[in-house]
Amino acid sequence: MTSHETPRKRRPYAARMPVDQRRTELLDAALRVVARDGYDALTAQAIAHEAGVTKPVLYGAFSTLPALLEALLDREEAKALGQLMSALPFAILGDPATLAGRITRAWATAVRREPVTWQLILAGNGAMPAALADRIEAARAQLRSQLASLIGTYVPADHADPAILARALVATAEEFGRLLVSEPEQVDIDRLATTVQALVTGVAQQRRRG
Incomplete structure (x- = not known):
């Protein structure tokens, strides 16, 4: 990196937590998305963004979006x-x-x-x-x-x-x-x-x- 280049801002990582706690956090986030924006807005990206995590973190807690919705x-x-x-x-x-x-x-x-x-x-x-x-x-x-x-x-x-x-x-x-x-x-x-x-x-x- 040259002296005039601006360092790339790292995306914050979600803090590690027990999987049950992470699932509760994601379910709460999904509920807020539905309440605010309706079912049509309920995507993995929207839930992850609401919870302040990445999609891989979401899929580490729930294997699929339908599994999250069922839970x-x-x-x-x-x-x-x-x-x-x-x-x-x-x-x-x-x-x-x-x-x-x-x-x-x-x-x-x-x-x-x-x-x-x-x-x-x-x-x-x-x-x-x-x-x-x-x-x-x-x-x-x-x-x-x-x-x-x-x-x-x-x-x-x-x-x-x-x-x-x-x-x-x-x-x-x-x-x-x-x-x-x-x-x-x-x-x-x-x-x-x-x-x-x-x-x-x-x-x-x-x-x-x-």
């Missing part, structure tokens, strides 16, 4: 479903309307507390890779089934179809979930819970009249 969904799906399922009882005990209001409030509070996790799940199937969309649809079907079973213990099938009610409730919850993620100020959790409670009260009154 990301595993983690966030477990978190979200854990929050959701913990709010659902196995049977209706006591007043079903009060219970419905409590479940709605618990779920909406969870979405507001972890908006990025729920954004990953509620993005809409057309916005995500097919493999991830299939995973989320399977989890959605599981939720509908559990909810239909719960409704069926209270509403006889000859009065209303529990499967249809479950599908309608899940679709409504997803719509308000997207609002809670994108425009949280548009959703009053207490009003949402009391409205659901009023709807269930109406179903209960029809059942008694029937």
Whole structure:
């Protein structure tokens, strides 16, 4: 190198860390990319840049980008479903309307507390890779089934179809979930819970009249 040449700036190397810690760092970075830029922007380069590492470092932790995406969904799906399922009882005990209001409030509070996790799940199937969309649809079907079973213990099938009610409730919850993620100020959790409670009260009154 001659005296007038400027030394080339070395690219900083990512600090060495245990592989589990590196994977967590990369998954957190991928989640931020999805939340900020959507699934279309989720490339190996974008994740590595977000995490402040090189692509070889990323591929040292995850063999492929699909493997990273699957691990990301595993983690966030477990978190979200854990929050959701913990709010659902196995049977209706006591007043079903009060219970419905409590479940709605618990779920909406969870979405507001972890908006990025729920954004990953509620993005809409057309916005995500097919493999991830299939995973989320399977989890959605599981939720509908559990909810239909719960409704069926209270509403006889000859009065209303529990499967249809479950599908309608899940679709409504997803719509308000997207609002809670994108425009949280548009959703009053207490009003949402009391409205659901009023709807269930109406179903209960029809059942008694029937």
